[in-house]
Amino acid sequence: MKVYRYLTGKDDAAFCHRVTDALNRGWQLYGQPTLTFDQLRGEVICGQVITKDVEGKTYDPEMDLSKL
Incomplete structure (x- = not known):
């Protein structure tokens, strides 16, 4: 599963x-x-998109992406 965040x-x-x-996680x-x-x-406000491939998980809209 690929996850997406916009910091x-x-x-x-x-x-x-x-x-x-x-990045270190x-x-x-x-x-x-x-x-x-x-x-x-x-x-000034910054924004940066980050993505991560997570093995063995299925997407759930309730998951806390910041904990992955």
Whole structure:
């Protein structure tokens, strides 16, 4: 089964740590990162798609993809 996540967050070290953690748990980057500016908050927001192949699982909409 292939799973998909789209990580988003403020452009800061915490966002980079989330992506790094996912990569070290077997997720792979997919496509280019995205950036946008939130005028209300006055900050840059990042987005990065990650995917992972998971053996022996069947998709269930109730599963917590962040735990895979």
